[in-house]
Amino acid sequence: MLKTNEDQTSQAAVLTGGAGVIGTAFAYGLAQAGIRTAILDLDKSKAQDLAKEIADETGTEIIGVQCDVLSIDSIQDADAEIAEQLGPISSLVNCAGGNSPSATTNAEKLSADLSNLEDSFFGIDVSGFRQSLDLNLLGTVLPCSILGKRLVGQKSGSIVNISSMNAFRPLTRIPAYSAAKSAVSNFTQWLAVHLAPTTVRVNAIAPGFFLTEQLKYLAFDENGELTPRYQRVLANTPMARFGEPEELVGTLLYLLSEGSRFVTGTIIPVDGGFSAYSGV
Numbered sequence: 396m397l398k399t400n401e402d403q404t405s406q407a408a409v410l411t412g413g414a415g416v417i418g419t420a421f422a423y424g425l426a427q428a429g430i431r432t433a434i435l436d437l438d439k440s441k442a443q444d445l446a447k448e449i450a451d452e453t454g455t456e457i458i459g460v461q462c463d464v465l466s467i468d469s470i471q472d473a474d475a476e477i478a479e480q481l482g483p484i485s486s487l488v489n490c491a492g493g494n495s496p497s498a499t500t501n502a503e504k505l506s507a508d509l510s511n512l513e514d515s516f517f518g519i520d521v522s523g524f525r526q527s528l529d530l531n532l533l534g535t536v537l538p539c540s541i542l543g544k545r546l547v548g549q550k551s552g553s554i555v556n557i558s559s560m561n562a563f564r565p566l567t568r569i570p571a572y573s574a575a576k577s578a579v580s581n582f583t584q585w586l587a588v589h590l591a592p593t594t595v596r597v598n599a600i601a602p603g604f605f606l607t608e609q610l611k612y613l614a615f616d617e618n619g620e621l622t623p624r625y626q627r628v629l630a631n632t633p634m635a636r637f638g639e640p641e642e643l644v645g646t647l648l649y650l651l652s653e654g655s656r657f658v659t660g661t662i663i664p665v666d667g668g669f670s671a672y673s674g675v
């Protein structure tokens with residue numbers, strides 16, 4: 396019989412980018428479910444301060460570990476620290492990621508008279524493009540390779556990656572981030588198939604528009620008013636609002652639970668209906 400209200404307290408999770416906005420909501424959600432967690436982040440003090448705050452509040456064992464998801468040495472060091480402090484892990488949540496401002500075009504479309512070349516795709520700094528591909532794609536692949544190895548051969552294991560709406564259809568202005576998240580979705584499905592003979596499942600969450608730091612610089616003008624672009628986003632979100640990071644936690648816990656034990660290779664939108672809506 397499948398347990399729907401299982402006790403998840405025997406689990407231990409690793410959460411990359413865990414000191415960010417969505418990571419913080421995830422870390423709280425994991426701790427409140429009793430899942431012992433290692434918060435990994437580039438920013439060591441943020442990860443450690445957050446871990447202490449959550450552990451004090453929830454009583455669940457949470458540790459903060461410095462880790463650069465783009466460095467094999469750094470992930471291996473984190474892995475050793477996690478093994479020593481938390482023991483075996485049951486899940487990996489790859490939350491480090493984000494858009495690179497230098498791979499963002501000012502214009503949504505190139506004008507027919509070519510008057511805005513610099514503001515178009517042709518003005519993009521290739522290093523920003525590379526940065527975005529690295530952080531989102533390799534920053535998911537490398538932890539899966541090093542930390543995911545520890546999941547294989549255990550009783551059960553779940554990897555959850557973070558994709559985005561722009562993986563289904565690219566959003567204007569952010570070609571690198573769109574391509575990178577599309578690759579994250581594709582890699583999620585690839586790894587799910589590859590690991591299917593083991594007990595390790597691999598899925599992704601595709602958040603819609605959440606009012607986080609990354610979104611704020613795009614969504615509001617200097618007067619704090621919602622830009623026309625984000626007015627359009629809300630007009631295309633049937634629930635007509637931005638998401639709260641806490642609203643991603645239920646899907647995460649589901650994907651880590653026995654309740655989803657036959658679920659692998661899925662990309663689950665949590666988006667207020669954005670991806671379902673044609674705009675008409």
Ligand SMILES: NC(=O)c1ccc[n+]([C@@H]2O[C@H](COP(=O)([O-])OP(=O)(O)OC[C@H]3O[C@@H](n4cnc5c(N)ncnc54)[C@H](O)[C@@H]3O)[C@@H](O)[C@H]2O)c1
Pocket residue numbers: 411412413414415416417418435436437438462463464465489490491492493494530534557558559560601602603604605606607608609610
């Ligand atoms: N904000 C949204 O609406 C939204 C929508 C769709 C997807 N996402 C995705 O959700 C995830 C979290 O987004 P967020 O808004 O919480 O971002 P955030 O910027 O608040 O958090 C990202 C965290 O990752 C850490 N980080 C950056 N580079 C790192 C590296 N090399 N190694 C380890 N840690 C690193 C940062 O220090 C930061 O704490 C990202 O993958 C993002 O692309 C966000």
